[in-house]
Amino acid sequence: MSDILYMVLPCYNEEEVLPETARQLKEKYQQLIKKDCISPLSRIVFVNDGSKDRTWELIQELHEQDSMFSGINLSRNRGHQNALLAGLMTVKDCADMVISMDADLQDDIGVIDAMVEEYEKGHDVVYGARSAREKDTWFKRTTAESFYKLTNALGGEVVFNHADCRLMSKRALEGLAQYKEVNLFLRGIVPMIGYPSTVVTYERNERFAGESKYPLKKMLSFAMEGITSLSTKPIRFVTTGGVCFFLVSVAIMIYTLVQFFLHKTVPGWSSMLISVWFVGGVQMIALGVIGEYVGKIYMETKERPRFIVESFINDTEHQIK
Ligand code: UDP
Ligand code: MG
Secondary structure, three states, X not given: OOOOEEEEEEEOOOOOOHHHHHHHHHHHHHHHHHOOOOOOOOEEEEEEOOOOOOHHHHHHHHHHHOOXXXXXXXXXXXXHHHHHHHHHHHHOOOOOEEEEOOOOOOOOOOHHHHHHHHHHOXXXXXXXXXXXXXXXXXXHHHHHHXXXXXXXXXXXXXXXXXXXXXXXXXXXXXXXXXXXOOOOOHHHHHHHHOOXXXXXXXXXXXXXXXXXXXXXXXXXXXXXXXXXXXXXXXXXXXXXXXXXHHHHHHHHHHHHHHHHHOOOOOXXXXXXXXXXXXXXXXXXXXXXXXXXXXXXXXXXXXXXXXXXXXXXXXXXXXXXX
């Protein structure tokens, strides 16, 4: 018996794209079931993230017409990341593997075959990454790629050009369930779970209907959220800055004292200059030290699992002679 695949698609005001998305995915599922790649018990789950249009009515209709479609209705709009998590956590006990994708099918659905194939090979997490960003504007491409590089440089582990199109096995989802943090940045958390993983690439299309729910303002705050929820390194910069200022103050101190003894200064200049730099440096170091503790508290409050055991080999039957 082949494994059960659930797909989770968060939807916010997607009435224009839903019928077409449902049609294309159904076709894909029928092919996969026919080839015996996935079980006939597989489902396509739409998560309605508090839409203001007829999205939920459409999901209900789809479910009534065909049991391949399921729906989850959130009490109100909670944003893409939360809608996605709601979907993943709701279906994790019914499925062997779950693929998440956006409802606008910007991610190529051909990637589903490749992901299932990699899952069969024993990968617990298959990241869908965009091969090129040719269809993006220069601005979107540069900002997005810089974001991935910056996040990695700051110590967050993100897969380059991977958004939220990914396959996760049941045990990977159970790992994810142990991350209880509220400031959730899924694509940074999933690599922390571990287990064998791989990347498949695809080219992302343009939205075929409706408009993006991610304007620039939301994108910037999302990037900020990503960095600050994964890394406390920015705090370290304050400490480093403080130390730099302090070193400068020492240099300036030497310089001003030399000038002072050479009688090249006006009264008050030396003491003024030294105190400005010295006090500035000391204050910044102090802020950095406080920041280090705040960072520790921040990480503690997330209560992240410290480890996930993949296997435990232990023979309880045989007695040792
Ligand atoms: N979405 C959501 N809740 C929101 C905003 C967006 O569930 O508050 C969903 C949306 O329906 C889509 C996905 O998140 O399935 C990605 O949104 P969108 O396509 O607008 O973003 P873009 O592809 O332009 O970055
Ligand atoms: Mg989109």
